Amino acid sequence: MKVTKICCIGAGYVGGPTMAVIAKKNPNLRVTVVDVNQDRIDAWNNPDVTNLPIYEPGLGDIIKETRGRNLFFSTEIDKTIDESEMIFISVNTPTKTYGKGKGMAADLKYVELCARNIAKVATTNKIVVEKSTLPVRTAQAIKSILDNTGSAVKFSILSNPEFLAEGTAIQDLLNPDRVLIGGESEEAIEVLANIYASWVPQDKILRTNVWSSELSKLTANAFLAQRISSINAISELCEKTEANVNEVAKAIGMDSRIGPKFLQASVGFGGSCFQKDILNLVYIARSYNLHAVADYWEQVTTFNDHQKRRFADHIVNTLYNTVSGKKIGFLGWAFKKDTNDTRESAAIYVADYLLNEQANISVYDPKVPAKKIQSDLNYLNTRSVSENEKQITTFNEPYAALKDTHAIAILTEWDEFKSYDWKKIYLNMKKPAFIFDGRNLLDKNKMIKIGFEYSSIGQ
Ligand code: UDX
């Protein structure tokens, strides 16, 4: 099968950057990204690439190069599906908020809607590629929907999970550690492998069966998250024993069997994937009655909740057991630096806890707008919209956000925080002036020298 036109359903953090890089590296392929959300598509088509719907270093340049050449963004979903020989599904698969598996299982309704839509409009044979992270055996469900259309159209299903991390998406896509393609049809696998082979060496393109591919994605995220919970567990022990978690992380990371990455102690991991994928793994294990397996992995997210809670508790305890009416300045709201994504960000949960303790919070994040911060809190449904609006204020520059605060909490590791005029910030704060560095970002000795009461994670 020759592929000249591809379509991606879902213009999000995964679909957008991935298709941009595929289009850049395959100028002869026509790549169209479609989405039900008109505003999102309009933003992708904004002539000013600093206003794209997602912030990702390096993405703007690739969009400038490819958009209108062989990369297109559109809401014409049906037409684009039928014109394309290969269709990627990259829609969101959030944790279910209702019914069976509520709070644990992945909600596959959008994926199923996509499959049904493809089944409805396709008039020629298609290769359908799962890009969304899905529970093991979802391909089977997609296949069964597509195979029962009653038409003569043939579908091949591939699993091609994405391993990019936000904030480094473009680098991760340009230089992937590996590309994973799972499927039954060797022909379909090779068609997709050839698209990646335009820039990825063949020995990094792994071919597996569909189930291994689906499970590998969940497992990779579970292992990465487990490292963070492991170092965060040690961070709590360090605080009691006067060991320093940064020194411990460096010492163990130099063991080549352990390696240095993903050992940064923090206020807790966030992001759209880790928690969701682990809960998903736990749910699947339980559904096969593998309770020991489920309990083992569940502890990774349980500990992450503990770490966020512990950080918030420590702020309250240190501020003489009350933050009621006190102003706490938050630096950072995104779940990590170099992204405007806030899904599952530790900042949301720490803020919610402090708001329950009647704190007033002022926030500055270089890329997250006020509207998003309010909607993240409103989504939790802990208090009314007007109470959230009253208790939390967003600023578009840091010095105003931090003025007259009793304490500063660092929630995201944005580089710019390191180069602020910390002396000036100190002079404008209430005394004693506390810093709670949830990212071990600042220079501890320098902060203490200025006069701050400085505490960080695991030191
Ligand atoms: C999502 C999943 O969260 C992740 O598990 C998976 O690996 C890849 O897809 P992301 O791209 O970050 O990741 O999601 P998001 O930014 O929410 O984008 C999904 C897009 O799909 C949205 O723009 C949404 O409007 C669109 N969508 C959703 C459709 O076009 N049709 C639908 O039926 C549902």
Ligand code: UDX
């Ligand atoms: C993750 C996976 O890394 C990626 O391969 C997969 O495709 C999607 O999920 P992402 O969530 O975008 O990517 O970012 P990641 O860099 O993994 O960070 C996740 C969270 O862990 C962030 O909140 C980050 O701050 C935190 N983290 C990361 C730590 O607290 N310590 C670390 O050492 C590393």
